[in-house]
Amino acid sequence: MGIHIHTFHNNTGGINMNAALGSMQDNEAETIVNMHLTQNGAWSTKDIGYRLLNSNPLNDAAQVNGITQYQDAAGTVHTVVFAGSRAYRFNLEDGTFTEIGAGFGDTDTVSSVVFKDQLIMCSRSLPPMKWQGGAMSALAGWPPTIAGVTVGSPTLSEVFTNRLVLAGDSLNPSMLYISELENPNSFTPSSGPLSAGAIQISPGDGDQITGLKTLYLPMQNEEVLVIFKARAIYLLLGHDADAFTVQKLSGAIGAVSGRTVVQLGNDLLFLSENGISTITTVTLEGNIASATLSEKLTPLINTFNKGLMPQAFAVHLPERQEVWWWVAQDGATSLTTVLVYNYSTGRGIWSLRANLPATCAMTVNGGLYTGTNNGMVQQQLYGNSYNGQAIQWTYRTPFYALGNPRQTKRIREIEICMTQYADAPLTLTGAWDNARSVRLRRQRNLTVFHTPEVSLYDTAIYGQNTYDEPGITRRRVAMEGAGQTFQMELGGAQTTMPIEIQGWSITTINGGLRTT
Numbered sequence: 001m002g003i004h005i006h007t008f009h010n011n012t013g014g015i016n017m018n019a020a021l022g023s024m025q026d027n028e029a030e031t032i033v034n035m036h037l038t039q040n041g042a043w044s045t046k047d048i049g050y051r052l053l054n055s056n057p058l059n060d061a062a063q064v065n066g067i068t069q070y071q072d073a074a075g076t077v078h079t080v081v082f083a084g085s086r087a088y089r090f091n092l093e094d095g096t097f098t099e100i101g102a103g104f105g106d107t108d109t110v111s112s113v114v115f116k117d118q119l120i121m122c123s124r125s126l127p128p129m130k131w132q133g134g135a136m137s138a139l140a141g142w143p144p145t146i147a148g149v150t151v152g153s154p155t156l157s158e159v160f161t162n163r164l165v166l167a168g169d170s171l172n173p174s175m176l177y178i179s180e181l182e183n184p185n186s187f188t189p190s191s192g193p194l195s196a197g198a199i200q201i202s203p204g205d206g207d208q209i210t211g212l213k214t215l216y217l218p219m220q221n222e223e224v225l226v227i228f229k230a231r232a233i234y235l236l237l238g239h240d241a242d243a244f245t246v247q248k249l250s251g252a253i254g255a256v257s258g259r260t261v262v263q264l265g266n267d268l269l270f271l272s273e274n275g276i277s278t279i280t281t282v283t284l285e286g287n288i289a290s291a292t293l294s295e296k297l298t299p300l301i302n303t304f305n306k307g308l309m310p311q312a313f314a315v316h317l318p319e320r321q322e323v324w325w326w327v328a329q330d331g332a333t334s335l336t337t338v339l340v341y342n343y344s345t346g347r348g349i350w351s352l353r354a355n356l357p358a359t360c361a362m363t364v365n366g367g368l369y370t371g372t373n374n375g376m377v378q379q380q381l382y383g384n385s386y387n388g389q390a391i392q393w394t395y396r397t398p399f400y401a402l403g404n405p406r407q408t409k410r411i412r413e414i415e416i417c418m419t420q421y422a423d424a425p426l427t428l429t430g431a432w433d434n435a436r437s438v439r440l441r442r443q444r445n446l447t448v449f450h451t452p453e454v455s456l457y458d459t460a461i462y463g464q465n466t467y468d469e470p471g472i473t474r475r476r477v478a479m480e481g482a483g484q485t486f487q488m489e490l491g492g493a494q495t496t497m498p499i500e501i502q503g504w505s506i507t508t509i510n511g512g513l514r515t516t
Contacts (some may be wrong), residue, residue, distance in 0.1 A: 013026075017299045018323070034393040037349060037351070043395055046384065046498035055375055058375035058377075066112065067411055072133040081097065086104065087292045128166060141187055162181055175183070194240055207254070209232065215268060228261065231273070256312060267279055278293055300352075308327075312335060313326055315368065322343070384496055392492075395485065395491070399433075407511075410508065413476045442481050
């Protein structure tokens with residue numbers, strides 16, 4: 001009787017949904033939901049929850065349309081939250097808030113940028129607004145006077161070469177408004193290198209500007225303004241209003257929303273109609289729309305609710321070396337799915353967060369804060385439940401080839417290595433021969449008991465305690481069934497204590513030759 005041990009300790013390949021059955025790498029997964037990659041290569045459910053910071057909803061439970069931080073000239077740091085038609089100063093410590101302005105559209109996304117000690121705020125229903133810690137007011141000098149042009153309200157803002165740049169005006173969807181040098185209160189075009197200007201970006205293409213992002217190029221020691229449309233990308237080059245030039249970078253791919261654009265090093269990552277791409281991939285692949293960073297998630301991306309893609313947004317978590325994109329899958333009416341891109345290993349590793357609704361996000365000192373569609377502010381990466389509700393998590397391996405394709409195998413045992421914080425229920429499901437039909441599935445419901453680290457006599461340090469600290473557990477499990485390939489799925493639901501999957505080994509026994 002032949003015995004063979006298949007050991008898989010390197011589980012850091014992330015999700016690969018795009019590979020044909022049986023062709024995935026052993027370190028990849030068919031899906032990883034509500035787990036995060038640790039520094040030691042394990043997958044953990046620790047601190048994947050959130051709590052609500054405010055006990056009373058903002059603006060009678062209106063949708064939160066933006067959240068940002070602003071430091072005024074005196075050095076005071078303010079958190080500003082936009083909910084429905086109103087803006088609030090929000091206290092992240094106790095969840096209290098005070099109104100600072102009104103007049104925004106109930107569901108209008110608010111973009112903001114800090115320039116010349118002012119928080120500049122743009123939305124569809126108001127002219128550009130400014131705030132410096134007192135009363136919110138309209139930006140002086142708006143609207144500009146441009147011959148033959150009726151100017152509306154821009155929804156996008158960015159700072160480029162010491163100028164405030166605005167775009168996203170529904171009346172002029174291809175117009176870029178550029179302020180005077182170091183003067184955000186003058187946008188009326190005039191002559192001279194320091195003057196303001198207005199530039200049309202391919203106005204006849206039927207597309208509109210969706211995002212602006214300043215990118216510093218170390219090799220050239222200069223900034224460029226990256227201008228996104230839904231299906232095109234342009235660069236604004238130069239420093240003086242008399243010498244600005246526009247260069248087309250791509251005519252086949254663009255960003256569905258400026259809120260999905262994130263800077264990572266010297267590159268920009270963004271959500272296009274085809275998935276997550278980068279400026280680098282666009283350039284290297286000759287503007288081929290299929291050149292995406294998220295090819296391994298293509299089957300999932302094909303299920304997105306296209307109508308909600310303009311509402312999608314992203315946030316960069318440098319301390320975790322991750323970028324998160326909130327999206328909506330087909331049939332969903334809000335953004336509840338998160339694509340998580342981890343770059344800690346030098347290559348892109350994908351996982352998913354599920355049932356995590358949010359409308360906007362910001363990071364502060366390593367913390368992640370999000371808004372909801374009912375006036376609440378969430379502190380993410382906090383605790384092990386969704387504000388008291390259980391979190392379902394899943395890790396599903398590829399189908400492992402068990403050796404000789406003509407030799408049927410049985411599972412002698414599966415040994416799972418875990419770090420635990422308490423006794424934990426665990427569901428182990430096995431599937432055979434590249435299929436997950438009921439006939440070929442087997443499921444075990446387990447309780448894995450916590451084994452805390454033990455303190456040696458007379459070695460304790462005053463004020464510290466290892467009781468109930470996480471311990472390493474090895475659980476051996478038998479699994480019914482037989483076949484030539486085998487897939488394992490681990491899952492559970494947690495509300496209190498997390499679990500961390502370190503790895504596993506699978507021991508098989510020959511179970512007879514195939515006859516077909």
